Amino acid sequence: MAKKVKVGIVGLGRLGRQHAENLASRVPNCELSAICSVVEDEISAFKEKWDVPFSYTNYDEMLRNKDLDAIFIASPSGFHCDQIIKALDAGFHVFSEKPLGLYLEEAEQVMAAVESHPDQVFMLGFMRRYDRSYADAKRKIVNGDIGEPILIRCYGLDPASQMDNFLAFAKANYSGGLFLDMSIHDLDLARWYMGSEAQEVWAIGGGYARQEFDEIKDAETGAAMVRFENNTMGIFVAGRNSAHGYHIETEIIGTKGSIRIGTVPERNQIVLFNENGAVKKCYDGFLERFEQAYLSETEEFIHCIMEGRQPEVTVRDGVESTRLGYACKQSFETRQLVKVRE
Ligand code: NAI
Known part of the structure; x- marks a missing residue:
């Protein structure tokens, strides 16, 4: 993949904003193309500082943007399972903050979804x-x-x-x-x-x-x-x-x-x-x-997409x-x- 990886992020809270700034300015070969949050003030505050072409208050709408290559999930934990599965089904590479879900059953559902999309990169935010x-x-x-x-x-x-x-x-x-x-x-x-x-x-x-x-x-x-x-x-x-x-x-x-x-x-x-x-x-x-670790894990996610490989940390690590x-x-x-x- 020669072009830049275009990423859409959901969640601009305590950690999401840090991830979004890394994606927007600190990771080579990556373009932060879309941001999504239910809080409009968070979107406008971010857009004041960074030039992002697309913004959404609705996650499903962001998934309809086929200009994107990857989805980065930093929403509250209760949304992760559903948002990961929807993004994979829509054909995107996915990075999700921990945990895979709030319940073990959700984590196992995510594992099944990841395993049924082997050609898409999936990475879990075990940044340590x-x-x-x-x-x-x-x-x-x-x-x-x-x-x-x-x-x-x-x-x-x-x-x-x-x-x-x-x-x-x-x-x-x-x-x-x-x-x-x-x-x-x-x-x-x-x-x-x-x-x-x-x-x-x-x-x-x-x-x-x-x-x-x-x-x-x-x-x-x-x-x-x-x-x-x-x-x-x-x-x-x-x-x-x-x-x-x-x-x-x-x-x-x-x-x-x-x-x-x-x-x-x-x-x-x-x-x-x-x-x-x-x-x-x-x-x-x-x-x-963990400032350095959040940046390094994001660099690894983008490298995996560009090189067509999976990261060492797997969905099974999240489940176990x-x-x-x-x-x-x-x-x-x-x-x-x-x-x-x-
Ligand atoms: P937060 O509550 O500060 O931010 C959540 C963000 O998601 C906000 O921007 C909110 O507007 C947005 N949001 C909420 N519902 C949404 C929806 N339905 N659609 C779109 N956007 C929605 O949360 P925080 O602390 O940033 O945590 C986010 C995730 O990161 C959590 O799952 C948490 O477990 C994980 N986390 C991981 C850490 C790590 O060390 N790896 C450290 C801290 C948090």
Whole structure:
């Protein structure tokens, strides 16, 4: 394909706007041709800054634009399954933000749709695989630098400053709960690094800082312990009350060494010395921490279309991570050990 890949994006919210700006200005061989949002103000604000030929408030109308090659989905999670299937059926290459759907059944429907359109590129937004540090860790594991990996420990903590926003959202919408909403990237990384699927899980947690979490049957902080089929272990801590900021940390312990990523989630090289001591600011959110990864995954999507190949991250990765996320949720809710597979 010699011409530029023409992309239409749906969703111009917190993450969609970042993706749209990448598509409009930072990815070679790509043209952002269409934007779609139900909020007209978001469309006009974007058009003030970027020259985009087509704009829509209706997704189905955007799909009728046969000038487009690909659809980029950054709408709320409840729309993903339907929007992915419609875009594939209309003949487009598709990138979708995680998750594939809110329910495991939806994720499985998406997998069937992707598999019935093998000539169209499908990519899921598991962007951590494209983060330089996480990608380097994978290379080191494959290279045998830590021997055989035996345990992965993951922290996924959202800033306490976002807790009110989250509670307001979760009281009005089904979020999937702590493990599906927050740990899904960690669950995918664990499968990727350990090279195995989960066998059983035990998850616990509670409302701790805010009892409202108990009222909506969710957890403010939770922990899950997973045994994988190859007898390796995973420990996943997720939370919504991190005082110091957005904290994504991973450790992989092997038979000959270990790797840690993001142990101190420092925002940059600055150390401020003052009456509080030596102060390092931490990341305040996903946009800042994973800026490079969001750009790199988008570049990979466009490369895949131009080169007629599929990305390494597959729809099955989305389904299996969702399956494990649901098992964590079930274990947390029932207080039982849950078998993910026999
Ligand atoms: P948001 O609520 O900030 O934005 C949603 C956007 O979709 C808005 O522009 C809204 O107007 C638009 N929209 C809503 N319904 C629509 C419809 N029926 N048709 C067309 N447009 C519609 O959401 P946010 O936080 O940007 O999240 C979007 C997705 O990205 C979610 O599925 C979320 O799970 C995922 N996400 C992924 C992250 C990652 O690290 N990979 C981080 C944050 C979010």
